[in-house]
Amino acid sequence: MKISAVIPAYNSAKFIRAAINSIQAQTSKVNEIIVVDDGSTDDTEQVVKEISSAIIYHKQSNQGPSAARNKGIELANGDWIAFLDADDQWTTDKIAKQIQTLQAYPQLHLLAGDMTEIDNDDQLITKSVLAKHHLLENFQHLAGKPIPNALAALVKKNFIPTGTVLVKRQTLLEAGMFNAEIRFGEDLELWAKIATHHPITCLPEILMLRRQHGNNATQANERILIDLAKVMGSIRCYAKQQLIEQSVNPDQLVAEAYWTLGYWHFNFGKRREAARAFAASLKQQFKLNSLVFFLSSFLPTPLISTIRAIKQQFAKPL
Incomplete structure (x- = not known):
């Protein structure tokens, strides 16, 4: 099992060192770190190259986070991909817990987990996002087992934070990777495609610290709702029968x-x-x-x- 960590970055000089450090500090090491710089105009490149010459660094014109993640997937040599945004951090045992779960349930194609939200000063905002959305108890009961009717659960509430995901690279390629034409909800569309055909799970443990600040894309409500309608239409298009089978x-x-x-x-x-x-x-x-x-x-x-x-x-x- 070879794991590639993919970090999309855009003007991320302030936080990317902490993100990379959190990957390097894993108790179960990843095999490579790939930073895709999506047209940064700050010192992101300098910071990354100061950290380690072993990091695979690729710079491209600004195309958005989906295109940056897709490029990282293309560049990856690993058979498993883990994502982390440049302003977030993994907990030290994130990868270890996911490997342990895979050993118990090798049929899984995607594993996600819970996350804590912090502010720009690393102060706690939300201890458990799963608990915040009343989902924690259900995933505690599953304890890493494949989620029954995962597609139906996803379209009800996207419980998969991208930065907690560990997923088979081949599965991403077969699903078409991230839809760069959709700015909001493109992650839900991709996870739903995968859940339509493969077992997935979500661990009831904190795997990531997500930085919540004014620049987070999820605060642009109107554009989110416009794209959400597109995403739901897309999901219906490729998973209509599976939705019906799962009582949706x-x-x-x-x-x-x-x-x-x-x-x-x-x-x-x-x-x-x-x-x-x-x-x-x-x-x-x-x-x-x-x-x-x-x-x-x-x-x-x-x-x-x-x-x-x-x-x-x-x-x-x-």
Whole structure:
């Protein structure tokens, strides 16, 4: 078993040393570290080359993290790939725990795990993200076993942090790697492709410290929701039968994604965009609630405000 660690980096000089150090400090060593510099304009290259000449460093024009990870996968010599973002860190026994799990369940193609969130000063924000989303107990019960109906679980809530993943390189290649056309949710799309055909698991143990700061992509809500609708449509396209077998309605999956996007637009007064999203939701699956919001998108803003005020008044306890 040969493991390649892939780090996509963009203007990461401030944090990448800690990320690389966390890989080098593993109790079970990886075979190579690959840094794909995605067009940095700071001292990222200098910092990386100061750390070790053994690190494989590749610089390319800025194309986004998916393209950078894909390049790392292409450059890798390992038969297993582990990912880590340049501002995050692994716990020292991350790889060891995953190898131990693989020895118990060799049929696994992908292993993820829990993570802790920290701020820019390394102060604790969230001790366990799985616990935060009420998922920890279920994974504790599984204790590393392959997740039953993993695809259905993933489309309900993406429980796989990319920086905790250890995955077969060949499986990544067969799945088409990361979709560089999608900026948000491209990881969910890839994990769902893999879970459609292969056993995966998520360990109920902290494998990574994820740095949460203002530049994290997950804070761009509108673009996330737009891409989420694309991702759900993609998943339905390649895994429709598997979704049905796992008691998930594929059309409802896509319809709900468009409804959520429409509701976001509606709440922020973007009525034209809201109407388009609600229409897309209705096209996938008819629901009275979607129709009501679609029609409401054409009402004057003062009238909507009046209706909301009346609704809130009746909602107050007598």
